[in-house]
Amino acid sequence: MIRALIFDMDGLMVDTEPLYWDVARDLAQQCGKEVSDETLRKMMGRSRIESMRIFAEACGIDSRAPEDLLVEREELMLQRYGRGVEPMKGLHEILNQFRGRLRFAVATSSPRKFTDVLLPALDVANEFEVVQTGDEVTHGKPHPEIYRRCMSRLGVDGSESIVLEDSKAGAMSSKSAGAYVIAVPSHLTAIEDFSQVANARVNDLFEAARTIESLIAA
Numbered sequence: 151m152i153r154a155l156i157f158d159m160d161g162l163m164v165d166t167e168p169l170y171w172d173v174a175r176d177l178a179q180q181c182g183k184e185v186s187d188e189t190l191r192k193m194m195g196r197s198r199i200e201s202m203r204i205f206a207e208a209c210g211i212d213s214r215a216p217e218d219l220l221v222e223r224e225e226l227m228l229q230r231y232g233r234g235v236e237p238m239k240g241l242h243e244i245l246n247q248f249r250g251r252l253r254f255a256v257a258t259s260s261p262r263k264f265t266d267v268l269l270p271a272l273d274v275a276n277e278f279e280v281v282q283t284g285d286e287v288t289h290g291k292p293h294p295e296i297y298r299r300c301m302s303r304l305g306v307d308g309s310e311s312i313v314l315e316d317s318k319a320g321a322m323s324s325k326s327a328g329a330y331v332i333a334v335p336s337h338l339t340a341i342e343d344f345s346q347v348a349n350a351r352v353n354d355l356f357e358a359a360r361t362i363e364s365l366i367a368a
Contacts, residue, residue, distance in 0.1 A: 152366055153310040155248055156300060156329070157278075158195075159258035161316035161336040164235050164268055166227075167194060168338070173226045174205060177219060183209040194339060195317025197259055197290020198224075228267065237272045240355030245277050247359050251366075257300040257313070257324070259284035259291055280304050292319040297327035312365065314358055321347040330365065332358050 160166040171190050178185040189208040193201035202216040202223065211219070245254065254277050258265060262283045269275040282300035289295040301311055308328020315321045316336045325331045325347050333348035334355060344351050352358045 151310060152312055152330075152362075153253060154255060154301070154304050154306045154312070155252040155362065156255045156257050156297065156304075156311055156313045156324070158313075158315045158317070158320050159256055159265065159268065160260055161194070161339065162314055162334055163238055163241055163256075163274070164272055165238060165336065166231075166235070166268075167316075167336055169227060169230045170194075170223075171338070173223055173230070176226070177205075177223060178209050178211070181209065181211045181214065183211055185209050191338070191342070195259060195291050195315075195319030195323075198261065198284055200290055201259075224261065224263075227264070231264070231267050231271070235268060235271050237274075238355060240359070241272070241274070244355045244359045244362075245274065248362065249277070252312075252362075253304055253306070254278045255280040255282065255300050255304055257282045257296050259296070259320075261285040291317075292322035292326070294323050294326035297324045297329060301327065301329075312362055314355070315348070318342050318344060318347055325349075332361055334358050 157163055174185050193204050198220055202220045206216045256278050265281050265283055280300055280303045282296055284290055287296045311329040313324035313329040313331050314334050316334050316339055321331050321333050321344055331348040333344040333351040350361055
């Protein structure tokens with residue numbers, strides 16, 4: 151029986167990934183470097199510090215520690231969020247469709263200070279029983295810890311959970327935690343091959359809702 155629907159946040163509920171890419175390009179430029187789209191894709195869905203380690207190594211930045219780069223990136227991201235954000239199309243519709251039928255949670259690599267800003271800005275802060283953030287786990291995605299902890303807090307098993315993810319690392323994480331994984335790629339992750347890490351792939355949250363309905367009915 152399906153009891154829980156767990157959402158990733160960045161790139162799934164809100165289109166923040168282009169902001170991350172812009173900020174990463176700005177950081178690289180400040181260090182006299184350039185960052186490739188390939189590197190930016192590798193960073194997506196990873197833990198905060200792991201993404202900055204990938205960034206620093208790929209760009210050849212050895213003058214600044216990844217921890218320092220992370221602090222600056224998050225300060226810049228909060229400034230961007232303050233200008234306003236828009237929900238992904240279908241977000242409010244999918245919540246309306248399954249409210250009271252499934253239990254909702256968020257499992258995001260972003261820190262708590264981001265969810266505290268973004269979820270209210272999207273007008274969904276009261277929808278979720280559990281918000282599991284990346285700064286509250288030891289191992290980030292693609293490790294399954296974040297999803298296992300989220301499920302434990304909800305009181306459900308992986309076999310009772312559907313996860314919506316836009317990144318390959320996130321899909322790997324949730325699949326390893328035992329969930330039924332629906333990949334909903336953003337325009338930045340649409341070229342990724344999710345065939346080995348997701349049970350289904352859809353084009354948007356509207357199609358995801360139809361897939362969930364079919365799973366509940368089965």
